[in-house]
Amino acid sequence: ILAFSRRLLPERSSLSGMAHPERKAAFVTEIVVPEGSPLVGRTVSEVFSDTDLTILELVRGEEIILPASAGELALLIDDALIIEGRPQEIDSFLTKSQADLASVVEDDTRVPMKTIEMKLAEAVVLPDSPFEGRTVSGLRLNAHYGVKVMAVQRHGRQHLYHIRRMRVHAGDVLLIQADDAGLNELRESEAVLVVEEVDQTRVNKRKAPLVVLTLIGVVAAAALTSGMAGVPSLAHLAIIGVALVLVTRCIRVDEALRSLDTTVLLLLAAAIPLAGAIQQTGLDEKAVSGILALVGGGDINPYVLLSAFYLLTSVLTTFLSNSAVAVLLFPIAMKLAMATGINHESLLVAICFGASASFASPLGYQTNLIVMGPGGYTFRDYLKIGLPLNFLMWAAATVFIPVFWPLKGAA
Structure with a gap:
């Protein structure tokens, strides 16, 4: 990645290349010069000479003035x-500058922005988010x-106008404005991932050592008691660890419940009847016969x-979700x-x-989908850098899996 990513994944300028080519995750928005602002009377080039912002347009009345012509104009x-x-x-x-952001989408209408009490943040729409496919106004975020x-950023391109009717999809990035309470509530909804804020998220660092000790204790107990009769299993030890962090108030019960991924839980639950169905219908025998005939x-x-089984798993995951592939291939x-x-563990x-x-x-x-929007990546980018990584992992797995999980262990 360090050697080839710069050549295989070039930086892309956004908004048809008008922005600076090295700018990452930039957003486009509109500000209005109000009465009493120190910007009044100053030229555009003077205002932006000491900032990292890029001016794309000056709108004066009904006239749109491009940066090349607006540089020496005094702001009104x-x-x-x-x-x-x-x-x-x-x-x-x-x-x-004491300027005003022009407007934001407040559910069904545009309203003036408030910036003194409010903060700016970026939020990435997560896979399986309840926001998927809904319009910005229909989200009722306000x-x-x-x-x-x-503003909305999709595949590295910003959308400022007509965003109320835009349907959001996984990987889209929303530039949002909210107070601390609003950002925390939105983050806890787990519909989006807040990836950048003006102020850092507050965390309870005082409890961090206790959480680390609990994790180390669970792992150590599982390792030391592995194979012993009459001792708690790894699942029981994990439950004990969860109970400890709840009793010591490292995390609240409602936070713990929200952290559970219902999609993964349902997939794991579905694996049991799916495995039974595959066995009852004889699909597992046909699949095994096909794989053996192929190799x-x-x-x-x-x-x-x-090696062939690993390759099959990797190829299927390219087109299906990783959880679905794991559930399908387990039986x-x-x-x-x-x-x-062969040792089934391998x-x-x-x-x-x-x-x-x-x-x-x-x-x-x-995570592949989450970074697609902020990084401005395309499907071709994933093939250029991802396919070599897949082959590298394939070779590494073929060599090292038998080292730690011998192929001829207890089946």
């Missing part, structure tokens, strides 16, 4: 400036959280079989282990790594 009251910059830069400029939407029969070298891996005498670990280390498409893993 009610002039509108279309600017690009990072949230911190926009907020700092507004504070110093009604529920007191959050106003300033050369039951007498094939177990290293080749493991097939168990049947394949029984048919060949195949299950191959599923874990193959389904979690797929970088060739945004669908391969949730």
Whole structure:
């Protein structure tokens, strides 16, 4: 990645290349010069000479003036400036210039922005978010959280106008304005990931050592008691650890419940009846026969079989979610282990790594999709840098999985 990412993943300018080519995750918004602002009477070039903001347009009445012609013009009251910059830069400029942000989307209407009491933040729409497919106005962010939407960024391009009717999708980035309480409530909804704020999120660092000690204790107890009879299992030890952090108030019960990923829980629950259905219908036997026929029969070298199974998992994860692939291949891996005498743990670990280390498409893993919007990446970018990484992981898994999970262990 360090050697080739700069060549394979070039920086892309946004808004048709008008912005600075090295600017990352910039947003476009509109400010209005009010009466009494220190900007009145100053030229555009003078105002922006000592900032990192980029002016895209000066709107004076019904006239739109491009930067090349606006540089020496003196700013007047009610002039509108279309600017690009990072949230911190926009907020700092507004504070110093006493200018007003033109308007934001407050559910169904546009309203004047408030910047003294409010903060700017970026929020990425997460996969499986309840916001998926809904319009910006239909989200009712102001009604529920007191959050106003300033702009939307999709695939590295900003959208300022007509955003009320835009339908948001996973990976979209919202530039929002809210107070501390609103940002916290929106973050706790787990519909978006707040990736950048003007002020850092407050965390309870005082409890951090206790959480670390609890985690180390659970892992150490599981390692020391592994294989012993009459001792708590790893699941029981994990439950004890959760109880400790709840009793010591490192986390509240409602926070713990919100942290549970219902999608993953449902997939895990569905794995049991799905495995039964695959076995009852004989699909596992057909899949095993197909895999063995593809790699050369039951007498094939177990290293080749493991490598082929990892490759199958990685390819499927390129088109399906990693959780779905893991659920689908689990019963097939168990049947394949029984048919060949290979240690089932080796195949299950191959599923874990193959389904979690797929970088060739945004669908391969949730984080792949999350970074697509802020990074301005395309499907082609994932292929250029992700496909070589997939092959690298394939080779590494083929070599190292048998080292830690021997292929001829207890099946």
